[in-house]
Every structure is written in structure tokens, then in C-alpha cells.
Amino acid sequence: MNNHSLFDPAGPRTRRRHIIFEIVTGAALAALAVMVLATLAKKGVFGAAAWAPFAQPGLWKLLGQGLLNNIAAAAVGMVLSLAVGCLLAFGLVSTRTFLRRLSRVYTDVFSSIPLLLLLYFTSLVLPNYGLKLGDFWFLVIALTLYSGAVIGDLIRSGIAALPPGQSEAALALGFSQVGTMVRVLLPQALRSMSPALVSQLIILFKGTALAYVLGGYMELLRSATVIGQYFTQSLLQAQFVAAIGFLIVNILLGALADMLERRQRRLETQAPSTTGSDIPVLQAA
16 A cells, blocks of 8 residues: 555456446536537527627627726735735734734634625725725725735745745844845745735636626626626626636636746746755845
8 A cells, every 4th residue: 555645546346436437427417418508509599699799899898898897806906905915914923912913813804704795895884984985996995805814814824934044044134024024035925925826816806796796887797797688688698708708817817827836836946955044045135
């Protein structure tokens, strides 16, 4: 038995059972897909008439504007989340107990609350306290509250993974604690956690679809709903197009995350050993 494996390798009979199970499962899924497609075809979903309205450039312009609104909200939310996350990371690694506990309470609370509830809070509660903003900013604030907590913990993990000699050498060179964090630890943590940060951006981008409940912000899902209700008389085609839009952006962001992860692994394999003094690294930084 391989000491690095939790289970014994599957024998011939077990492998045959696995193959049979995979074949039966695949056949069942294929049969279900055929049934669904056949039902949709009977209702004319794939007919040329159902897709004819999409020959109008105005519909694509409306969908494109909705997608841009999603991207804009995700981009602004990510920038603000990075700022909040960096401040939280400082608090989470602080030597001050009160600041560290306060930062931990924030990250635990806001990373656990569903984004939809935060969106309801920002759009329904904040206006009662005189904060009159557009739906765009209510969405961005909700995204920032949630994603800032997640990013704060990600950056804290990146800082904790750095060799202790980094901060010790920085302090020996005369850096203050804040200077050590800003100029030495934070850049390295952001670089090492960049794949995870892009993955968080994907979550943030998908979360922008929740602006549908606001009604006044024309993001991609809302645009598709309007088109389906008033132009094509069928929500399915319009929402299928909207799903393709989300899929393309997420695939591109996923490819970026994979590229950054491969680059990070390559740099780690090429990096010299950090045993001993880290002062040359700090001087180069």
C-alpha cells in the first residue's frame, strides 16, 4: 500500500464497477438532455422565429450595456475591496489585541452574511438614514462589505506565509512596523495571493447579477429580462444570451487566474532559498 494514499488502489472488480457506473450515469444524463431538448424543440424554442428579434442591433446594444454595468460594478467593488482588505489585513496581524479582534469580528461577520442580504441592507436601510445613492453604489457597497472581508483574510494568509525573517530584517534596517507592512510584506502577499484575488473577482462579478432585485440598475440579467418580456416575448432566449455573456467573462477571468497561478509556481521553483538573512531581498525591494 502507498503510504501517501488514504485508500488502497482499486482492484479489477472495483474498476469494472466504476466503469459500469460511469457508463450508466452518462447514459442517464444524455437521455435527460435529449428529453429536455426535445421538449424545448416542440415549443419552438430553437426555431428561427424565436431568435429573429436578436437580429436587431438595439437588443445587442442593450445587452452589451448591461454587461458593461456588471463589469463596472465588479471593477469598482474590487478596487474598494482591496483597500478594505489591506486595512483589515493590517488589523488581523496587528500586535494590538483590540484592533486584531475587531478586524476578526468584521471578517467573520461580513464574510458569513449572504451577499443578497447585504444588498437589501444597503438599498433599503441606508436610505432611511439619509444616504441617498444610486443603485450602482448600493450594489458596490454591498460587494465591498462582503468581498473586503474575504480579501482581508486572503491577504492575512499571504502575510502569514512569508518567512519571519522578512519582517525581522526590515525592522533591523530601520523600517517602522507600518513601513515594514506597506513596503515589504504587503507587496509580496498581494503577489503570492494574486490567483486567489482573481478568483474572488470572479465571485464578485457573478454577485453583480443580484442587482436584479434592485430593479433600477440595468445590469445584464435585468436587460435580458426586459428584452424577453417586451421584445422577444420569451425569457429563455434572452437569458440564454445573458448566460453566455457571464460565461465568457468568467472563462477569461478563470484563464487569468490559471496563468497567474502557473507563473507563481514557476517563480517559487526558481526562487533561491530564504534560509538565513533576508536583507538582500529587502534591499532589492
